[in-house]
Amino acid sequence: MKIELIKEAGLTDGEAKVYLALLKLGTSTAGPIIERSKVANSMIYRILDSLIAKGLVSYITKEKTKQFSAAPPNRIVDYIEERKKHLTEKQEEIKHILPQLIAFAQETEANSVELFEGFKGVQTCWEVQYTKLKKGDEYHSWGVYPNQDERFHLYWQRDHLRRAKLGIKGKILFNQGTDKEILRNRNSYKGCDSRYMPTNIKTPATFATYKDVSLICQLSKPFIVQIVSQDIADSFEAYFQDLWQKTRPFK
Template structure:
């Protein structure tokens, strides 16, 4: 057996070499162990004591000289089983902590007035949060400023197609104010029975999403940026702005 094999199951390089040396030597004093393992004398004793604490070696004293012996290799299996049990116990502890930790996160979020996210990963986070809220509260999503998918690029366009399909599957209600140049370009939204769409004579890469007490401004350039504002007053202001634009927009 190579030392690397034992290292893969959690032993250090020194531990694996000394344990294998003891298996070959049988009962031995430290001198032959040092010679066989290639581990320095200064480290060998410390490693032997460490292995002893793990139950992988034992010692006896003969004529005032300490002799060491390797425990059965079955002890390695037992050690792995103990680690598995410990990992399982820690996993259960972590799972029990999750509700409390989530409460802390939510509490911290409530105190935050503004957040900024960037890039596609940030985009995923922002819209996952939005979708989760809409699903939980059965709320209506208001969106100002959707334009032609050509302006956004394929990656962002494909993301929104997947997102809107998901929202349709969840039967989430949405209201959109599109630019005229987007007319007929977003069939996933325009044909959905869960969406209402009107059109404005204005096109921009900047859009506004409103849901609950949250509003966020999206700049959907190659590297998208999202400004999240969590405020009932601001969300209501944006919603009022949406309703005024809605009155003047075309079906």
């Protein structure tokens, strides 16, 4: 049996080993459990106490010695349901205090530089905008490189759906030579105005700015640099506006 499946139910490695050992042993004292599960002597009672608290192990005391038994396997399903309920409750609590947490983060971030790596890292960084931009706000992106992994193209499309639903606008300048279908796709989303760069400069880096945030993104080996500084964001914005004024709407 794959112990990983038991661990995914919310048990630690030691808890999973002890629970499985008890299932095979039936009622047992600590010694045989240690021998079968291969957990350290010093950890066995702590692990058993944790499993008892989770309702997955019970015990009786016979002649001053504790004898332990594993709960029936369907108890694991019940435990998962209890965890789901608990996590849902915690999720609602976090949602309630989320505005305060965001405010704390914005107070402390003042001027900062962060590096996010990998596909998930780029997503995490990009979605910071949804904590800052409100309906009617706008972000600007330029030097957009079309040769991206397909998962990025799919992600941007999902992101545009989210952006449009929230009423956030976007102006995007793609490198010249980008497939027209990509621009048509982006412009099909409400509030998005995609155009070609007014210059034939092509780089593997993409730039973006909104509020006090500036981004430098490279997607072939995904990473993104986030700079939080109003002065730098204003500088990025000045370059973007100069480029934008030299463009024509895409048709």
